[in-house]
Amino acid sequence: MDEHIDDCIIIGAGPAGLTAAIYLARYHLSIRLFDCGTSRAAMIPCTRNHAGFPDGIKGTELLDRMGAQAAKYGALRENRKVERLERKDGVFVVDTDSGTWRARTVLLATGVVNRYPDTLPRPLHDEALSKDLLRYCPVCDGYEVTDKRVAVIGTGEHGTAEALFLRGFTADITLISPHGDHDLDDQCREKLADAGISHVAGPCGGFAMEGGQLAFDTANGRMAFDSVYPAMGSDVRSSLAQMAGAATSDEGCIAVGDHLETNVPGLFAAGDVVIGLDQISHAMGQAGVAATRIRNLLAEERPLRR
Ligand SMILES: Cc1cc2nc3c(=O)[nH]c(=O)nc-3n(C[C@H](O)[C@H](O)[C@H](O)COP(=O)(O)OP(=O)(O)OC[C@H]3O[C@@H](n4cnc5c(N)ncnc54)[C@H](O)[C@@H]3O)c2cc1C
Known part of the structure; x- marks a missing residue:
């Protein structure tokens, strides 16, 4: 030594x-x-x-x-x-x-x-990140999604808080559970409803870049967004x-x-x-x-x- x-x-x-x-x-x-x-x-x-x-x-x-x-x-x-x-x-x-x-x-x-859905392959993750289709930090870049169509992948208090924070930048926000059903208590549901944020069950899969957006499958079918924020801790x-x-x-x-x-x-x-x-x-x-x-x-x- x-x-x-x-x-x-x-x-x-x-x-x-x-x-x-x-x-x-x-x-x-x-x-x-x-x-x-x-x-x-x-x-x-x-x-x-x-x-x-x-x-x-x-x-x-x-x-x-x-x-x-x-x-x-x-x-x-x-x-x-x-x-x-x-x-x-x-x-x-x-x-x-x-x-x-x-x-x-x-x-x-x-x-x-940062955690992100394991159904999102790393090469696609990195490419989506470089194109601002995937983001991790509303404090940093919420401004850049002003009036855009945004998804937050998360649930519970953490997912709710991130979606509510982003509501300061855009009215078009969907909170999507990474796995199956959402884990949202009454308080979270009330806050989301009050802010006009919809929530959709997972799982999220089949990620692909389509028409300048990041698209993936949810319980409500295929959805596409200008930017997606994983809020999975x-x-x-x-x-x-x-x-x-x-x-x-x-x-x-x-x-x-x-x-x-x-x-x-x-x-x-x-x-x-x-x-x-x-x-x-x-x-x-x-x-x-x-x-x-x-x-x-x-x-x-x-x-x-x-
Ligand atoms: C996509 C994205 C966008 C962001 N945008 C912004 C922004 O616009 N503005 C902003 O202020 N913040 C932004 N952030 C947050 C910002 O990147 C972090 O807050 C910042 O990097 C934290 O710095 P740090 O030095 O604590 O950690 P890090 O930058 O993560 O550095 C930690 C370092 O420790 C090293 N390390 C870890 N373990 C070991 C080990 N055992 N041996 C040797 N080395 C080790 C790693 O290699 C790494 O280089 C963003 C984050 C992400 C993911």
């Missing part, structure tokens, strides 16, 4: 991890970023709500720019998947698929993975946090304090993996706070002086 100990290892090079890398590298700290190439930001065809880009910016371009900025100040990047994390004798041991590293502090910025990538002893919520979000520190000393988390708005701006803001707290924590252990 390499005996070198980094000041901070950041796991995840999405907007949160890269922002932290820029801050920490500019604090003259030795830092290392690990990433396995699955940022949610890389799925964004063009973000139009991220401040500073009036004509929008492609997710991969934003990540490239941030990566170049972090590298410019000395952040080292390893394109590897981290498989194990533990804190031993006050030092974090980070095991990857091809080597082990050690660090005084760790920032987890591992994000989440997400899987939070917090297993490394749990391995290291950090507390997580029932949904798996990493529990943190005001400065983004977990209950494990020296272990921080930022971005989608922490409960929050699941937005680039939020991920970046949290990362800036976490990075500065990490810097100050390290300065308590040894003076940081030039």
Whole structure:
């Protein structure tokens, strides 16, 4: 094992991890970023709500720019998947698929993975996403579906809440259950009826792009929409946090304090993996706070002086 100990290892090079890398590298700290190439930001065809880009910016371009900025100040990047994390004798041991590293502090910025119907093949999923026929984030791109024909694939309180949120952008919304019948209590049904949102039972299958829309089969026959939002929740990538002893919520979000520190000393988390708005701006803001707290924590252990 390499005996070198980094000041901070950041796991995840999405907007949160890269922002932290820029801050920490500019604090003259030795830092290392690990990433396995699955940022949610890389799925964004063009973000139009991220401040500073009036004509929008492609997710991969934003990540490239941030990566170049972090590298410019000395952040080292390893394109590897981290498989194990533990804190031993006050030092974090980070095991990857091809080597082990050690660090005084760790920032987890591992994000989440959106769920979508398993009847939607991945190549079609990706193509529909690139054409804005499939969307995941009403907060980000509800504006783009203004007065369009929209489906929300989901049910229960979560599906209802997403459909109601989108009602602020269009009157033509259908809530479609991903499986069989809907799981909607009286309150959800009342809210949907009040907002004029129809609901249709599933299952959803036979997805195809037809006439510039995304079409699929439902209990009411074949339906087609300008944009479809899966609202089936997400899987939070917090297993490394749990391995290291950090507390997580029932949904798996990493529990943190005001400065983004977990209950494990020296272990921080930022971005989608922490409960929050699941937005680039939020991920970046949290990362800036976490990075500065990490810097100050390290300065308590040894003076940081030039
Ligand atoms: C289709 C779509 C459109 C969106 N549009 C917008 C928008 O317009 N505006 C907006 O603000 N937000 C948008 N979002 C949300 C935005 O993408 C996320 O909020 C943001 O990417 C969160 O950043 P993050 O750094 O927390 O996580 P991520 O960007 O998901 O990055 C997490 C990183 O961790 C890495 N990782 C995970 N586990 C490991 C491991 N074990 N080892 C090594 N690396 C690991 C992954 O490879 C990944 O690169 C959109 C999301 C989607 C899916």
